[in-house]
Amino acid sequence: MRAVIVAAAVAFLISLFGTPIAIRVFSALKAGQPIRTIGPQSHLGKRGTPTMGGVAFILATVFAYVAGHVALTTLPERQIAQERPTMTALVLLGLLVFCGAVGFLDDFLKVRKRNSDGLSAKGKLLGQLLAGVGFGIAALYFPSTNGETVASEKISFIRDVSWLDVGKVGAVMVFVFVIMAMSNGVNLTDGLDGLATGASILVLGAYSLIGFWQYRHWCGDDGYRLTSELTKAHCYQVRDPLEIAMIAAAAAAALVGFLWWNTSPARIFMGDAGALGLGGLIGGLAVATRTTLLSVIIGGLFVIITMSLVIQVISFRTTGKRVFRMSPLHHHFELAGWSEVNIVVRFWIIAGICAAIGLGLFYSDHLAVMG
Numbered sequence: 001m002r003a004v005i006v007a008a009a010v011a012f013l014i015s016l017f018g019t020p021i022a023i024r025v026f027s028a029l030k031a032g033q034p035i036r037t038i039g040p041q042s043h044l045g046k047r048g049t050p051t052m053g054g055v056a057f058i059l060a061t062v063f064a065y066v067a068g069h070v071a072l073t074t075l076p077e078r079q080i081a082q083e084r085p086t087m088t089a090l091v092l093l094g095l096l097v098f099c100g101a102v103g104f105l106d107d108f109l110k111v112r113k114r115n116s117d118g119l120s121a122k123g124k125l126l127g128q129l130l131a132g133v134g135f136g137i138a139a140l141y142f143p144s145t146n147g148e149t150v151a152s153e154k155i156s157f158i159r160d161v162s163w164l165d166v167g168k169v170g171a172v173m174v175f176v177f178v179i180m181a182m183s184n185g186v187n188l189t190d191g192l193d194g195l196a197t198g199a200s201i202l203v204l205g206a207y208s209l210i211g212f213w214q215y216r217h218w219c220g221d222d223g224y225r226l227t228s229e230l231t232k233a234h235c236y237q238v239r240d241p242l243e244i245a246m247i248a249a250a251a252a253a254a255l256v257g258f259l260w261w262n263t264s265p266a267r268i269f270m271g272d273a274g275a276l277g278l279g280g281l282i283g284g285l286a287v288a289t290r291t292t293l294l295s296v297i298i299g300g301l302f303v304i305i306t307m308s309l310v311i312q313v314i315s316f317r318t319t320g321k322r323v324f325r326m327s328p329l330h331h332h333f334e335l336a337g338w339s340e341v342n343i344v345v346r347f348w349i350i351a352g353i354c355a356a357i358g359l360g361l362f363y364s365d366h367l368a369v370m371g
Contacts, residue, residue, distance in 0.1 A: 004212060007068030007246045008253035014060035015257030019053065023261065023268045026050035031111045049266060052107045054274020057254035058100045062093055064250035087142050088240035088288055091135045091150050092247050095284040098135070099183050100277025102127030107271040118272070128183055131280060132176030139175060139287065140168050146220065148239040151175055156290035158365040160237065175287055182286070182295070183279030185302030188309060188328045190275040193264035195330060195344045197255050199301050199351035200278050204252035206298050206355040207285040210362055211245030214238050214289060217366070234366075237290070244288050251281060264341050294361060300354030301347060305329050 032048035069085065105127070106119035119127075139150035153171045155164035166174060190196035219235040238244070255278075261267045270278075279302075286295035296303055308329035315323045324332035333343050 001212070003068040003071040003242065004208065004246050004249045006071040007064040007250040008208075010067040011057075011060045011064035011250040011254035012257045014063055015057045015254040016260055017257075018060060019056045019258050019261045019268060022053055022056040023050050026052055026268070029111075031107075046266070049269055051111065051269045051271035052104060052273045053258065053262065053268035054100055054103065054270040054272075054277055056268075057251070057258045057270075057274065058096055058277050060254035060257065061096060061247065061251045064254065065089065065093060065247055068246045068250065086240045086243050087138060087144065088150050088243045089247065091139050092244070092281060092284045092288065094135050094138075095131060095179060095280035096251070096277045098131045099128060099179070099280030100273050102131070103187075103272030103274065103276035106276075107273050124272075124276070125180065128180045128276070128280075129176060132179040133172065135179075135284070136172040136175035139284075140171050144239055148220065148237070150239050151287045152290055155292055156287075157293040158291060158362050160290055174292070178287055178292060178295070179280050179283040181306070182283035182299065182302065183276045185299065185306045186279035186282065187272060187275040189302055189305045189330075190270060190272075191328060191330050192334075192340050192344050193266035194259055194262050195347055196275055196278070197259045197262050197270060198344065198348045200282070201252050201255045201259070202348070202351045202355045203282055203299050203302075204248050204255065204278075204285075206359050207282070207289065208245050208248035208252060209359060210289050210291065211241050211243075211248055211285075213363075213366075215241035215245055238288065241289075244285060247281075248285055251278070264344065291358075291362065294358055297361065298355050298358030300357075301351040304350070308332070 027050050031050055031052055102119070102124060106124060110118035136151065140153070141149075143149045151171055152160050153165055153167055154160035154162065155166060155174060186196055186200060189199060214236040217235050218241050219237050220239075258270070258274075262270065282295070282299060286292050286298075291298070305328045308324060309327045311323050312327035315321055325335040326332055330343050330347060334340065
């Protein structure tokens with residue numbers, strides 16, 4: 001627990017005090033966010049606000065992970081088994097950094113061209129595909145000494161579903177889909193000041209709790225596994241759950257520090273660098289904790305917003321009519337007359353409800369198998 005708290009505290013402080021530095025740097029570089037003219041007219045006043053702020057909380061998360069490992073050296077021998085960086089950390093932080101780099105390139109091109117075009121849609125999808133395939137292979141083909149891999153060959157809900165075995169190649173394909181879906185979902189949600197930041201805090205907070213709970217009931221912990229046949233049968237078959245909890249908590253705390261500057265009126269935007277990086281990390285957490293299908297509920301707001309765009313596109317292409325005034329969904333409510341702050345807070349509430357339902361389902365499974 002100490003390592004998780006240390007990582008979260010370090011991430012929060014670095015992000016809180018490092019984001020103003022990013023604001024000054026990106027302002028000096030004239031890295032202002034271009035605003036689409038076809039969007040809500042109220043957004044035109046945001047033109048020139050520094051973007052690429054995701055760099056601040058990505059770096060904060062990585063440095064906090066290192067600090068968490070320093071804290072591990074003071075823990076009892078039972079917990080030092082994860083003192084050194086693991087494949088789980090490589091996959092999760094790699095997704096955060098690599099997907100963030102794809103987004104950073106998109107932001108850089110937008111700033112350089114002084115328009116909202118940036119990296120082409122195919123270019124972004126290609127970058128996400130490469131990240132998914134590369135880290136998916138690392139997650140499936142490099143087991144630990146006890147044979148456990150970061151990802152599973154089975155599709156999971158709260159645990160692996162035994163009859164949904166897709167094999168290694170199929171599991172890599174599922175991994176790629178989850179990473180691309182979640183990274184684009186967070187990116188679509190990043191349309192109002194603080195919206196994606198607050199929603200991601202709730203989702204990452206949920207995954208930090210899941211990771212720590214799995215660590216306390218972990219099959220890899222002989223002290224827990226040997227207490228009884230019941231616990232041995234129903235412990236969590238995951239890899240490096242303390243790493244998962246530490247990274248998720250660090251990312252959530254880094255976002256809390258970033259939100260201080262990103263809330264309305266935002267002094268900096270996370271940009272695609274932050275949104276794609278966060279989505280990649282959340283997708284990786286879903287796979288690593290064996291909660292792939294449950295992530296649809298935990299990250300329900302991202303799913304709702306993504307589906308609003310899908311519905312809009314399908315409706316317009318098949319009937320020529322729009323279901324919403326504008327998509328994604330938050331822009332529909334803007335044009336309906338809701339204030340930006342009202343939309344953000346209400347969507348945060350929805351995100352919190354989704355995360356709470358997901359946590360409730362996760363814990364109910366534990367009660368069911370132990371009761």
